[in-house]
Amino acid sequence: MKIAASVVSTIFKYYCIRTYMDTALKRKQNVPAIRRGLVFFTAFFLPPAFPNLGLPGNFLLLLSLNLLYVWCNYNGKKWKLLFHTMLLQIIFCLCEYPVLMVSAWLLTEEQRQEEYVIRILMLMSWAVAAVMITVTVRIFPFSRRKEMEKRDWMLILSLVCSSVLLLFFLNILLSCSYGVLVPYFDMTAMMLMMILPVTALKSYDFLIRHAALKTKVILYEKEMEACRQHTLEREYTLREFQRLGKSMEESLDRIETFVLENRLEEAVSYIRRLLSETGRSSYGLVSSGNMMIDGLVNYKASYIRALHIDFSAEIRIPTDIEIQEENLCIILGNLLDNAVEGTEKVTESQRRICMEIMYKRGNLLILIENTCREEELRFWGDSFLTTKKGGNHGIGLSSVEQAAEELHGSLEVHAEKGIFCASVILPVEK
Numbered sequence: 321m322k323i324a325a326s327v328v329s330t331i332f333k334y335y336c337i338r339t340y341m342d343t344a345l346k347r348k349q350n351v352p353a354i355r356r357g358l359v360f361f362t363a364f365f366l367p368p369a370f371p372n373l374g375l376p377g378n379f380l381l382l383l384s385l386n387l388l389y390v391w392c393n394y395n396g397k398k399w400k401l402l403f404h405t406m407l408l409q410i411i412f413c414l415c416e417y418p419v420l421m422v423s424a425w426l427l428t429e430e431q432r433q434e435e436y437v438i439r440i441l442m443l444m445s446w447a448v449a450a451v452m453i454t455v456t457v458r459i460f461p462f463s464r465r466k467e468m469e470k471r472d473w474m475l476i477l478s479l480v481c482s483s484v485l486l487l488f489f490l491n492i493l494l495s496c497s498y499g500v501l502v503p504y505f506d507m508t509a510m511m512l513m514m515i516l517p518v519t520a521l522k523s524y525d526f527l528i529r530h531a532a533l534k535t536k537v538i539l540y541e542k543e544m545e546a547c548r549q550h551t552l553e554r555e556y557t558l559r560e561f562q563r564l565g566k567s568m569e570e571s572l573d574r575i576e577t578f579v580l581e582n583r584l585e586e587a588v589s590y591i592r593r594l595l596s597e598t599g600r601s602s603y604g605l606v607s608s609g610n611m612m613i614d615g616l617v618n619y620k621a622s623y624i625r626a627l628h629i630d631f632s633a634e635i636r637i638p639t640d641i642e643i644q645e646e647n648l649c650i651i652l653g654n655l656l657d658n659a660v661e662g663t664e665k666v667t668e669s670q671r672r673i674c675m676e677i678m679y680k681r682g683n684l685l686i687l688i689e690n691t692c693r694e695e696e697l698r699f700w701g702d703s704f705l706t707t708k709k710g711g712n713h714g715i716g717l718s719s720v721e722q723a724a725e726e727l728h729g730s731l732e733v734h735a736e737k738g739i740f741c742a743s744v745i746l747p748v749e750k
Contacts, residue, residue: 325439330364332446336453337386337408343457344404345394346718356392363389383409395718408453415449609639613677616649620656627660628668633675641679642749647723651686654720655742659690662740666691670738679748684729686744694735720744 341347363385373381387405394401419441423432431437571594578587606617617633624631656675663671673690720742721731729746 325436325443326368329439329443329446332443332450334364336412336446336449337389339457340408340453341390341394341404345390345396345400346722348393348395351392359389359392379409379413382412411452412445412449415452416445419445419448606633606635608635608637608677610635610637610641612645612648613637613652616652617656617675620653624656624660624673627664627671629660629663629671629673631673631675633677635677637677637679637684641684643684643746644727647727648746650723651720651744651746654717655686655688655744658717658720658742659688659740662692663690665693666738682747682749684744684746684748686746687741688743689739689741691738692735692740694738717742 367382367385370381372378383406386409387402390401390405423437423441427437432441571590575587575590578584578590606614606621608614613635617635621631621633656673659673663673670691673688676685676687678685717731717733724731724744724746727746729744731742731744733740733742735741
């Protein structure tokens with residue numbers, strides 16, 4: 321009976337943590353099986369071996385073990401991992417307290433001290449937790465991609481910590497209370513504990529939506545600037561061709577004169593000068609007919625070449641291709657920014673970025689290669705990071721991967737012989 325209750329409780333606990341964290345965070349893919357197994361054993365089977373440390377001690381112990389499991393198996397900033405682990409621990413306390421309250425009403429003190437009763441009560445609390453976690457992840461559809469600012473995380477963590485302190489002080493208050501007032505204290509404690517986690521979740525959801533709106537505004541501003549630049553370039557090109565048309569007859573007469581007089585070198589030189597004056601290059605580096613892609617690539621191209629990076633791009637796509645522009649802007653912008661960052665680490669003579677976009681069999685293929693220093697690359701989970709200091713490395717590729725997933729596509733990256741390659745496949749409609 322004891323073993324069965326412990327096993328079922330462990331299964332419920334694993335279900336709760338896995339269900340919640342899979343919704344809020346992204347799992348790591350390259351964790352060694354041995355390390356994953358050791359962490360799993362430590363987090364789920366080691367706690368019963370510890371003595372009772374009291375409410376604060378037990379809470380901190382379980383929080384530490386759960387945080388170890390989350391850190392080993394999920395990607396994310398430290399603040400985000402701590403927030404979700406602590407919030408999950410609060411939910412566990414919330415589910416345990418009503419079970420203990422009901423047992424205090426129905427059972428005597430001697431009955432509650434029996435070991436098999438303790439096991440059953442623990443099993444009931446984990447069952448309640450499983451139900452509550454299932455409901456929670458359906459009510460609050462967390463977004464993995466959107467990032468909040470650090471002060472927002474501090475606000476949420478303060479709400480969570482306040483519920484921990486409230487539980488601690490109410491426990492002290494209840495231990496000093498006797499008589500008919502105890503059930504009223506129990507009900508008050510349970511109601512307050514329900515309000516605080518829900519408030520924290522609501523605040524988290526609001527701040528995530530606010531961060532998503534800020535991200536969209538930034539993306540749209542970049543896209544509008546790229547399209548504006550591309551429109552100006554096309555207007556300039558059109559004016560150049562109009563000017564050329566007016567003098568076309570005179571130019572053809574001069575070319576004819578050069579040819580008739582067998583002055584071929586002068587004719588070729590004159591033709592080349594005309595071509596350079598037509599503004600042929602004013603179209604920008606690419607001119608596929610897709611305004612958003614052309615504008616973004618040409619906008620980035622001018623910036624990349626200003627850094628003395630050899631940049632080439634080839635785009636072969638239909639003009640009537642249909643794809644969500646917001647996510648495509650995220651993919652192209654972050655891939656090019658990542659390529660620039662990697663290329664800047666090599667000598668100027670070796671700086672090179674090659675980009676190719678093509679449509680093939682219902683898929684949009686995006687391939688970007690850049691020179692890099694392989695010794696400065698490392699894996700974090702399934703993403704590449706650089707070794708320089710700072711907290712934003714790997715975020716670009718993570719955003720690309722999540723944007724590709726939203727379009728039902730995929731991202732693949734690899735580095736070999738000093739070349740970093742990122743490829744994205746997106747199913748699209750014509």
